[in-house]
Amino acid sequence: MNIRAQVSSVFHLDKCIGCHTCSIACKNLWTDRKGAEYMWWNNVETKPGTGYPTRWEDQEQYRGGWERAEAVLKLGGRGGLLGKIFYNPALPDMDDYYEPFTYKYGDLISAPAGNDQPTARPVSMVTGKPMKIEAGPNWDDDLSGSNVYAANDPGVVKLSDEEQQQMFAIEKMVMFYLPRICNHCLNAGCVASCPSGAIYKRGEDGIVLINQDKCRGWRMCVSACPYKKTYYGWTTGKSEKCILCYPRQEAGEAPACFHSCVGRIRYLGVLLYDADRIEEVALNEDRDLAAAQRDIILDPFDPQVQADARRAGIPEQVLQAARKSPVYKFVKQWAVALPLHPEFRTLPMLFYVPPMLPVISRENQGRQQLADEFFTTLEKARLPIRYLAGLFAGGNEEEVKAVYRRLIAVRMQRRSVSVGDLDAAEVEKAAELAGLTTDQIDALYRMTALTRITERIVVPPMLREQAIEAGMDPEEYKQGMGFGSRKAPKRRW
Amino acid sequence: MMDLILFGIFPYVAVALAVAVGIYRYTIDRYSWSSQSSQFLEKKALFWGSVPWHYAILLILLAHFLAFLVPGAWDALLEAPLRLLLLEATGMALGICTLLALLLLIVRRAGNARLCAVTTRADWLLLILLLLQVATGVIIATTLRWGGLWYAHTISPWLWSLLTLRPDIQYLAVMPAVVKLHAFNGFLLLAIFPFSRLVHVVSVPFTYLSRPYQVVVWYRRRARLG
Ligand code: HEM
Ligand code: SF4
Ligand code: SF4
Numbered sequence: 001m002n003i004r005a006q007v008s009s010v011f012h013l014d015k016c017i018g019c020h021t022c023s024i025a026c027k028n029l030w031t032d033r034k035g036a037e038y039m040w041w042n043n044v045e046t047k048p049g050t051g052y053p054t055r056w057e058d059q060e061q062y063r064g065g066w067e068r069a070e071a072v073l074k075l076g077g078r079g080g081l082l083g084k085i086f087y088n089p090a091l092p093d094m095d096d097y098y099e100p101f102t103y104k105y106g107d108l109i110s111a112p113a114g115n116d117q118p119t120a121r122p123v124s125m126v127t128g129k130p131m132k133i134e135a136g137p138n139w140d141d142d143l144s145g146s147n148v149y150a151a152n153d154p155g156v157v158k159l160s161d162e163e164q165q166q167m168f169a170i171e172k173m174v175m176f177y178l179p180r181i182c183n184h185c186l187n188a189g190c191v192a193s194c195p196s197g198a199i200y201k202r203g204e205d206g207i208v209l210i211n212q213d214k215c216r217g218w219r220m221c222v223s224a225c226p227y228k229k230t231y232y233g234w235t236t237g238k239s240e241k242c243i244l245c246y247p248r249q250e251a252g253e254a255p256a257c258f259h260s261c262v263g264r265i266r267y268l269g270v271l272l273y274d275a276d277r278i279e280e281v282a283l284n285e286d287r288d289l290a291a292a293q294r295d296i297i298l299d300p301f302d303p304q305v306q307a308d309a310r311r312a313g314i315p316e317q318v319l320q321a322a323r324k325s326p327v328y329k330f331v332k333q334w335a336v337a338l339p340l341h342p343e344f345r346t347l348p349m350l351f352y353v354p355p356m357l358p359v360i361s362r363e364n365q366g367r368q369q370l371a372d373e374f375f376t377t378l379e380k381a382r383l384p385i386r387y388l389a390g391l392f393a394g395g396n397e398e399e400v401k402a403v404y405r406r407l408i409a410v411r412m413q414r415r416s417v418s419v420g421d422l423d424a425a426e427v428e429k430a431a432e433l434a435g436l437t438t439d440q441i442d443a444l445y446r447m448t449a450l451t452r453i454t455e456r457i458v459v460p461p462m463l464r465e466q467a468i469e470a471g472m473d474p475e476e477y478k479q480g481m482g483f484g485s486r487k488a489p490k491r492r493w
Numbered sequence: 494m495m496d497l498i499l500f501g502i503f504p505y506v507a508v509a510l511a512v513a514v515g516i517y518r519y520t521i522d523r524y525s526w527s528s529q530s531s532q533f534l535e536k537k538a539l540f541w542g543s544v545p546w547h548y549a550i551l552l553i554l555l556a557h558f559l560a561f562l563v564p565g566a567w568d569a570l571l572e573a574p575l576r577l578l579l580l581e582a583t584g585m586a587l588g589i590c591t592l593l594a595l596l597l598l599i600v601r602r603a604g605n606a607r608l609c610a611v612t613t614r615a616d617w618l619l620l621i622l623l624l625l626q627v628a629t630g631v632i633i634a635t636t637l638r639w640g641g642l643w644y645a646h647t648i649s650p651w652l653w654s655l656l657t658l659r660p661d662i663q664y665l666a667v668m669p670a671v672v673k674l675h676a677f678n679g680f681l682l683l684a685i686f687p688f689s690r691l692v693h694v695v696s697v698p699f700t701y702l703s704r705p706y707q708v709v710v711w712y713r714r715r716a717r718l719g
Contacts, residue, residue, distance in 0.1 A: 071706075078702050085698075086547040087540045091532050094607070126534070127606040192706035195698035203711035216696050217527035234534055234611060237527030237690075278707075491613065493518065493525045493688060 002275040003298065003305070003312045005322065006186070006206035006349050007244065007268065007460065009258070010330040010337045011179055012448060013355040014407075015265040018177035020044050020138065022257035022266075026181075029256050030243070034490065035235030037100035037125050040137060041242040042257045044179040048150035048167065048387070049140045051178075053096040056228040057154040057341065063090035064226030065189050065344030068286075071279055073193055075224050082195060090223040094234070098135035100125040126234075144175030155390045163384045174383055176355040179265070181257060182229040182242035183340070183348030184208045186273065187282050190241070193224030204318075205270075205462065206349065207244045212489075215239055226344035236489050246462075254457040267447075269325025269458040270318060271349070272298040272309055282345045286394035289342035297332055300325070321460035326447055327351065334436065334444050336403050338392035354388050354400060356407055406444070409434035413441050499677050500651070501660040507684035514687035515695075528693040529616075535608055538601040546594035549587040553630070556584065557644075561652045564645040571641050580641050581634075588631045595624050619689045622682055629675040637669065648676070 026042040045051045059065055063074045075081050075090060084090075103120035111118035124131040140149035145168055150156060156164060167174065184201075188208055191199045198214035199221060201207070210221070210230070217237035221230040230241040245255035253259065258266040273296045281292045298305045300322035309319055322328065330337040330351065337351035385397050385404075393399035409430040416422040431441060447455070519526060532539050560567045571577045599620050602608045634640055647664045654661035665676060686692065 082698070082701060086543045087536075088532060089540075091536065093533055093536050124606075127610050129606060187707065191708055194708075195701040196696070197698075197700060197704050197708055200708040200710045203709045213523040213526075215527070216693060216698070217530045218698065219530050219532065222533075232530070232533045234531070236524075237529040238524070487522065487524055489524075491525070491529075491611075492522060493615065493690075493692075 001308055003272055003309045003314065004206065004275045005204065005309075005314055005318050005460065006271050006273060007184070007249070008206075008271045008325075008327045008331075008349040008351070009181075009269075010267040010327050010351045010353065012265040012267070012353040013176055013178065014353065015263040015448070016044070016177040016179055017263045018044055018046070018142070019262050021260050021262045022179055023137075025256040025260035026242075029245070031240075034125075035233050036231075036240070038094065038097045039231040039233075039240065041229070041231075041240075042179065042181045044138070044177050046138075046140055046142055046144050046149075046175050047178045047391070048144050048153040048156045048175065050149050050152050052138075053092045053228050054135075055152065055154055056092075056226075059226055059344070061090070062092060062226070062228070063223055064228070065224075065346055066187070066192075066282060068283065068345065071282060073189060073224055074226075075193055075220065081193060081220060085195065085218055085220075088219060088223055091219055091232075092222065092228065094126070095135070098137065098139065099131065101131060101133055101136070142175065145173040150175075155387055158390060159384060159387060163386060166384065167387070176383075178340075178352075179257075180227065180229070180340070181350065182208065182225075182244070183227060183346070183350040184242075184244060185349060186275070186278050186347035187345060189224040189226055189344070189346045190221035190230050193220040194218070195220060199230075202246075205246075205249075205460065207246050207249075208241070209243055209246070210239055210241055212238055212240075226341065226346060227348070233489070236491060238489070249459050250462040252459055252461070254453065254459060258457050259453070264453075264456065267326040267330060267456050269327040270300075270322040270460045271325060271327055271331070272300055272305060272314070272319075272322050274298060278347060281347060286343040287396035287399075289345070289394045290338050290392070290396065290399050293339055293342060293347055294331060294335065297328070299332070300328060315461075315463055317461045317463065321458055324455075324458045326451075326456055326458065329443070329447060334406060334440060336406050336444070338399065338403065340392060341394075342392075343394040352392060353407070354392055354403055355383075356404070356411075405430070406434040406436055409436055410441050410445050410448070413438070414445055496662050496666045496673075499673070500662045500665040503677065504655050504660075504680045507680040510684045511686050515692065518687055518692065526692055526696065527690070528696075529611075529690045531602075531608055531611060534611065535601060535605050538597060538605075542594050542598035542601055544594075545590050546598060549590040549594065550627075553584065553587050553591065556580075560641070560644050561649045564649040567645050567649075568642075577639070577641055581639065584641065585631075585634050588627065588634050591627045592624075592631050595620070595627055599624065615685070615689045619682075619685065619691060622678060622685065626675065626678050626682060629671050629678065632671050633675060637672070651676075 023040055023042045023044055027040065031037070031039045031041060040052065043052050051057065056062065059074055065074050066072065067074055073081065076084065101122045101124055103122050105120050108118050108120050121130050122133050123129060140146070144150040150168070151164075156167065159167070184206055185208065186206075188199070188201065191201060191208060195218045196214050196216045198211045198216070200209060200211065202209065215238045217232075217239070219232050219239060221239050222228070222232050230239050232239050245253075248255055254268065258268055277296045281289070281296055284292045300306070300319060306319060310316070327337075330353065337353050339348045339351055342348070385400055386395075389395050389397040389400045412422055412427045412430045416424065416427045431438065436444070571580060602612050602616075602620070637643075647668070651661065651664035654664075665673060682691070686694070
């Protein structure tokens with residue numbers, strides 16, 4: 001037993017309205033500078049869709065994550081990976097993201113008088129030259145159902161013809177938003193792939209950072225992260241990634257994307273887990289991965305776990321935070337949150353409550369009418385369960401169905417409370433099917449719909465004042481920080 | 494006099510610069526220590542440039558170092574005419590390989606607007622000096638045959654004389670101009686190494702082969718349970 005604490009998150013996809021406030025909050029704070037324009041440490045993509053970078057989920061192309069056998073990176077064994085150092089065949093290039101651009105706004109006011117309206121031409125932020133814009137941030141926003149984007153979604157391509165047709169039949173067209181940040185994985189591909197050993201997990205809170213002074217620009221992490229959440233700084237020759245706003249967390253604040261989330265879909269809290277079992281979990285079959293990962297998360301209320309955690313040096317305040325963690329509730333107690341693509345085997349510590357996407361309406365003699373079984377049927381879900389299972393459960397449909405049974409039970413109970421038109425026996429049956437008690441359903445409803453920021457986001461005390469020797473520069477102690485440096489992040493030599 | 498400056502004094506200046514500036518840069522501005530990969534901006538031509546360039550230049554450098562460090566063993570190795578021929582042919586092939594690959598890398602940079610935007614003056618200088626170096630190397634190999642043999646008896650003792658702090662420039666003074674240029678430019682490259690992206694050469698990440706996959710850094714040491 002090797003107990004560690006991990007700051008983890010849950011994103012509730014039914015609540016995401018796709019407003020991109022989170023992306024902008026992050027961009028303004030961390031990546032609003034030369035060379036980082038194309039980086040979206042937080043991005044929100046439309047699903048089904050190809051995502052950012054294009055088709056990032058296709059590991060045959062990008063070689064991210066781990067092979068199941070032998071715990072070897074998809075990118076290659078240690079020697080094989082070093083052999084690719086002069087040229088990395090799996091590296092996405094700028095066009096897989098997009099070329100950042102701006103407009104020559106100055107032309108609008110400086111153009112000489114003439115017969116035509118002056119225009120602001122787009123110019124590349126790389127070369128400064130005029131360019132034709134062919135892609136941009138969120139280029140496929142809301143374009144699900146298009147035969148360019150959704151039809152090329154690696155998850156959709158795997159479905160049968162019939163299922164694909166069902167998804168794209170025009171009246172059934174369906175989409176949801178998938179906000180993504182670094183998952184601060186337990187078995188991180190980025191960490192494992194770094195030839196310099198520059199990427200590390202912080203022991204106390206599990207935040208994954210790239211030591212900027214150690215990074216040599218070998219750019220292996222960009223490939224090895226299956227979520228494409230490390231980004232190569234093409235001006236600095238250093239890779240960067242989401243730092244989970246650790247400077248904010250160390251001041252007791254929520255990460256910027258969490259704090260600014262308009263839909264209040266984001267939950268943050270500590271999970272305790274057994275680090276000795278990471279590798280064992282990663283060796284499971286695809287379909288068992290979600291359950292296996294849930295299994296190494298420990299119960300912070302169990303006195304034995306508490307005693308072990310104390311002996312492992314986890315401070316009392318962190319244990320307290322673990323007991324208040326909404327993530328523990330979503331992932332373990334209610335089991336309604338699943339990891340994204342567990343089959344990449346990095347053990348991502350960001351979990352998603354999958355979207356319900358219910359039958360909303362049907363046509364009745366030319367008029368749209370709310371469906372009878374609004375919110376209550378699983379079988380008529382508009383996205384094939386198989387597609388969702390491909391996203392959140394390594395293809396295990398049972399795993400996803402179990403989650404939906406719980407979400408449906410919550411909705412039925414709420415409907416019977418607020419509208420009162422459901423048969424009590426039916427509501428009870430749904431709860432029983434879901435395996436949730438009435439109290440649990442109430443708590444799940446409360447946490448989903450009513451809680452304030454202090455309950456949704458429980459930042460553990462980072463205890464820096466205790467952790468660092470008095471008088472020592474914390475950056476020095478930690479050998480460098482997560483991005484940039486004490487010097488400006490640009491090329492000097 | 495010129496020979497003394499170029500081959501008796503400048504090598505020490507170059508080494509001193511490489512070491513002093515190298516250490517200075519590593520301690521003061523480690524953030525700048527990077528391969529400055531440009532694959533993100535262009536990858537098709539990079540493959541045909543970078544891969545042959547690196548494998549060939551590393552093997553050629555290896556041969557230069559071996560013949561310098563262990564001239565006796567080197568001589569013994571080349572006693573058999575067949576082995577000499579084989580080495581000569583391999584060396585020539587690798588030399589041409591570096592030349593073509595480097596030309597491709599230069600054309601790649603010059604012809605691509607994105608790459609031009611990230612290329613500094615130091616990058617251009619480095620590429621030009623490297624081009625000069627491999628070009629003179631190939632010329633030497635074609636015009637002054639059997640370098641595998643004469644290197645061990647001329648260049649190697651000169652380098653040893655430098656190493657033992659009793660510089661003997663006689664070995665170089667009698668050499669044709671192209672060899673002098675190659676030798677001087679070699680040390681010039683050493684001199685600009687700490688100022689350029691060439692610093693990546695001393696960061697070869699061999700430790701990757703033996704380190705654990707997952708790296709965890711603690712603020713403070715903590716008790717591990719058995
Ligand atoms: C084993 C040692 C070496 C390693 C691991 C290594 C690795 C690299 C890497 C990763 C790049 C960036 C390629 C990219 O753009 O993605 C690079 C570029 C370069 N390397 Fe090396 N290198 C090594 C040895 C050398 C040596 C010995 C030389 C020359 C004496 C050299 C000269 C260069 C040059 C000139 C470039 C820039 C090429 C360009 O983009 O125009 N390297 N190297
Ligand atoms: S999601 Fe984050 S921690 Fe996981 S492999 Fe990618 S960059 Fe690393
Ligand atoms: S701010 Fe919240 S609701 Fe808006 S896109 Fe981001 S995650 Fe979704």
